[in-house]
Amino acid sequence: MRIKRKNILKIGIVGCGAIGSRIAKAITKDFSSYAKLVALCDIDKNKAEKLKNKLKDKKIGICSLDRLIRLSDLVVESASVGISAQLAEKVISQGKDILVMSTGGLLEREDLLQKARKKNASIYFPSGGICGLDGLKAAAISKIKKITLTTRKPVKSLPDYFSNIKKETLIFKGNACEAVRKFPQNINVAATLSLAGLGAKRTFVRIIASPGIDRNIHEVEIESEAGRIFTRTENVPSPDNPKTSYLASLSAIATLKQIFDAVKIGT
Ligand SMILES: NC(=O)c1ccc[n+]([C@@H]2O[C@H](COP(=O)([O-])OP(=O)(O)OC[C@H]3O[C@@H](n4cnc5c(N)ncnc54)[C@H](O)[C@@H]3O)[C@@H](O)[C@H]2O)c1
Missing domain, CATH: 3.40.50.720 (NAD(P)-binding Rossmann-like Domain)
Structure with a gap:
């Protein structure tokens, strides 16, 4: 409508x-x-x-x-x-x-x-916790070659079984399909990025558990015929739900x- x-x-x-x-x-x-x-x-x-x-x-x-x-x-x-x-x-x-x-x-x-x-x-689909969808949508009119999302998360915003991680640790590497399956509550941004760009199978995702930070940090790298885009968003947690930016x-x-x-x- x-x-x-x-x-x-x-x-x-x-x-x-x-x-x-x-x-x-x-x-x-x-x-x-x-x-x-x-x-x-x-x-x-x-x-x-x-x-x-x-x-x-x-x-x-x-x-x-x-x-x-x-x-x-x-x-x-x-x-x-x-x-x-x-x-x-x-x-x-x-x-x-x-x-x-x-x-x-x-x-x-x-x-x-x-x-x-x-x-x-x-x-x-609002852009949620990431920046760069504006450039991605424009670049997608030409040709996108590669999209990578690197997400750093405070340990406390991850499932409990990660709670004893003491130093920065890569806990996931794969495509957005697998990322969403393994971290359904945590990785909506990977899904939004996939929808705007190359689809879930061709969107590469890294998730890093980082005990030293108190914000979700998302870095988006896009390589396209229109050039290279790199964005980094350091999100303040929502006062009502620390797991949400x-x-x-x-x-x-x-x-x-x-x-x-x-x-x-x-x-
Ligand atoms: N797109 C993004 O970038 C992005 C960013 C942050 C959160 N999110 C997602 O947005 C959603 C809301 O986040 P939030 O921080 O407000 O979560 P929240 O936990 O604070 O609130 C979710 C609410 O939905 C209710 N709820 C759960 N399942 C329901 C159902 N089947 N029917 C009706 N109500 C239901 C819960 O009782 C709760 O009140 C979550 O799925 C979260 O993963 C997306």
């Missing part, structure tokens, strides 16, 4: 954790001339209730996925890689739009991307802003 700025866009949020809560606040506070938050859904109903209370809007519904989709023009998924593909499929089938944070769930789901195009529904929430809000604003900057 093409969004017309003159209409008030009805938005539902699935997943009321760190990212969902920030998006909800931005919609109700900053985007109220363009959008209305109509519904919340969370597997843990208390989280949805808590967010609703914070927003102080009694009209926001707390409901099932199906009802949330019925009420919304745009669904925000900020829940989990386990649900993003299934949710996207339901939303797109009704010709509605979806903003997906758990990008890893849609990796190698070209069928869903094609379905969205057929249904004239939009899928938005603050920039990821902000990138979702910036994506919404780009939908609403007549002036669009960047590729």
Whole structure:
């Protein structure tokens, strides 16, 4: 569905954790001339209730996925890689739009991307915790030769079995498919990079456990006919969830802003 700025866009949020809560606040506070938050859904109903209370809007519904989709023009998924593909499929089938944070769930789901195009529904993948997608999208119009993502993570943001690592250690080397399979909650950025560039099988990923850092650091290297791109993003953890980069929430809000604003900057 093409969004017309003159209409008030009805938005539902699935997943009321760190990212969902920030998006909800931005919609109700900053985007109220363009959008209305109509519904919340969370597997843990208390989280949805808590967010609703914070927003102080009694009209926001707390409901099932199906009802949330019925009420919304745009669904925000900020829940989990386990649900993003299934949710996207339901939303797109009704010709509605979806903003997906758990990008890893849609990796190698070209069928869903094609379905969205057929249904004239939009899928938005915010850039999340990385920088460089603007240049990658432009360079992809020519020819991309190689894409490498090197992610350094504080040990505490990795699964518990890495907790006794004492010095910088390469814990994964492979393509984005394998990276997402092994680190589903951690490596959405590899998925987003794959979707924008060469696909998951041809996107090379290194994950390094680094005890000396307190930020997720992502380095993206792109070699293309248009030149070489190198970006490094040192992410401050989100205050509400240290495993999530603050920039990821902000990138979702910036994506919404780009939908609403007549002036669009960047590729
Ligand atoms: N694209 C990116 O660069 C990027 C960056 C950071 C996080 N993420 C992803 O975004 C998602 C949200 O991150 P967060 O930091 O807000 O996580 P969070 O843990 O703070 O919040 C997730 C919320 O979703 C709820 N939830 C989980 N499964 C659900 C389901 N099946 N149905 C409904 N609700 C469900 C949880 O109860 C929780 O309230 C995660 O999947 C995370 O991996 C993506």
